[in-house]
Each structure stands twice: as C-alpha cells, then as structure tokens.
Amino acid sequence: MALPLELAKAAGALARRHAMLCAEGILNPMAAACHVPCPRRFVLLDRDGTINVERCYLTDPADLVLLPRTAAGLRRLGELGLGLVVITNQSAVGRGLMDEGRLQLIHQRLQSMLAEEGVRLDGIYFCPHVPEASCTCRKPAPGLARRAAAEHGFDLPQCIVVGDKPCDLLLGRAIGAATILVRTGYGQQTEAAGRASSDAVADDLLHAANIIAGWLEVDTEARQVQ
Ligand SMILES: [Mg+2]
Numbered sequence: 001m002a003l004p005l006e007l008a009k010a011a012g013a014l015a016r017r018h019a020m021l022c023a024e025g026i027l028n029p030m031a032a033a034c035h036v037p038c039p040r041r042f043v044l045l046d047r048d049g050t051i052n053v054e055r056c057y058l059t060d061p062a063d064l065v066l067l068p069r070t071a072a073g074l075r076r077l078g079e080l081g082l083g084l085v086v087i088t089n090q091s092a093v094g095r096g097l098m099d100e101g102r103l104q105l106i107h108q109r110l111q112s113m114l115a116e117e118g119v120r121l122d123g124i125y126f127c128p129h130v131p132e133a134s135c136t137c138r139k140p141a142p143g144l145a146r147r148a149a150a151e152h153g154f155d156l157p158q159c160i161v162v163g164d165k166p167c168d169l170l171l172g173r174a175i176g177a178a179t180i181l182v183r184t185g186y187g188q189q190t191e192a193a194g195r196a197s198s199d200a201v202a203d204d205l206l207h208a209a210n211i212i213a214g215w216l217e218v219d220t221e222a223r224q225v226q
C-alpha cells in the first residue's frame with residue numbers, strides 16, 4: 001500500500017536530513033539508535049522489453065517471461081547496494097483491456113519470479129492512463145519517479161534510468177538522471193531511429209548493470225581524490 005504523498009515526502013525529507021547528519025559525523029549510521037536508512041542510489045527500471053519479454057499489451061500473468069539475463073542483472077545491481085524501482089506505463093488498464101486487479105496479479109507474479117532468483121524490487125509504480133488523458137504519471141512525465149523518490153527518500157538526479165523506449169530516456173532527462181538504453185524489447189528500434197539519446201547503450205540488463213558498476217567505481221575514485 002502506498003503512503004499518502006505528504007507523509008511520503010516527510011519521510012523522504014527525514015531520510016535526507018539523516019544522511020546529512022551521518023555525513024557530518026553527528027550520527028553514526030551503524031548505531032542501533034539509527035532507524036532511518038541513509039538514502040541509496042536507485043535504478044528506475046522500465047518493465048516491458050527491459051525486464052520481461054515485450055508483448056503487445058501483456059494482460060495475462062501466464063504470459064510474463066523474464067528476458068534471459070534479467071535476473072543476473074538485477075542481482076548485480078542489488079549487490080552494488082542500489083535500490084530497484086520499476087516504473088511502467090500500463091495503458092492497457094485505461095484502454096479497458098484489463099483492470100488494476102489483473103495488473104496487480106501480473107506484478108505479484110513478477111515479484112515471485114524474481115524472488116526465486118534472489119531479487120527483491122523496492123517498488124513497482126504504474127500509470128494506468130491512456131496517452132490522451134495527459135496525466136502527470138505517464139512516462140516521460142516524471143510523476144511516478146517523483147512519487148517513488150518521495151516514498152523511498154532518494155534523489156532523482158542520482159538515479160539511473162534503464163529502458164528500451166524514447167519515453168524512458170526522456171524520463172531520465174526530465175529528472176536529471178543518467179540513462180541507459182537496452183537493446184532488448186524496442187531497444188534496437190529506438191537506437192536505430194536515434195529519437196532519444198542516452199548516456200550508454202547496453203545489450204541487456206546484465207550488460208547495463210556492468211556499465212553501472214563501472215560508473216559507481218569512477219564516482220568512488222573521484223570522491224577519494226577530493
Ligand atoms: Mg519498455
């Protein structure tokens with residue numbers, strides 16, 4: 001169950017304040033008295049064509065199939081200490097092809113398939129609207145990313161957005177995050193069309209995770225130099 005937005009924002013602000021106090025040495029993040037975790041960096045993942053095989057409007061949980069190196073990629077990201085949030089446009093709901101209950105069943109199956117592979121997602125956020133609704137949550141609009149950031153207390157510009165379509169890359173740009181285009185799903189078409197640029201292009205999610213691992217290493221070295 002999602003937190004009310006105001007409460008989530010307050011929790012996010014508290015988590016950021018806590019991180020500041022940890023950084024200043026006022027709080028010890030390892031101490032038992034510290035209940036609020038420091039903000040982690042998060043990867044915002046597209047679902048269809050990035051995590052699972054692209055189907056034109058996936059409406060049956062039985063049709064959910066993970067892409068070959070998805071589990072390994074997500075495990076790698078988890079091992080790097082990154083938070084994992086899925087942000088997905090599901091206009092099939094708005095089009096009347098399925099109800100939200102069915103979408104929840106699909107997401108429950110996704111989470112249990114990933115759990116069997118040792119992967120835990122921090123959250124799945126979806127837009128149920130049709131494009132014509134001009135809502136604030138359908139990618140590339142940043143509504144869902146903002147909501148996830150408020151609920152989990154992470155910074156949007158510190159995120160890495162991974163997806164196969166221009167809307168994923170444009171979302172990344174909208175929130176000031178780094179972006180990786182994966183060549184799975186519509187990724188090759190997106191790359192060939194050159195309709196949206198990304199910071200990197202990866203063959204699949206495991207390749208993307210390896211690229212991210214390299215970026216984190218560079219960041220750590222840069223901090224040590226300072
Ligand atoms: Mg996609």
Ligand SMILES: [Zn+2]
Pocket residue numbers: 127128129135136137138
């Ligand atoms: Zn929406």
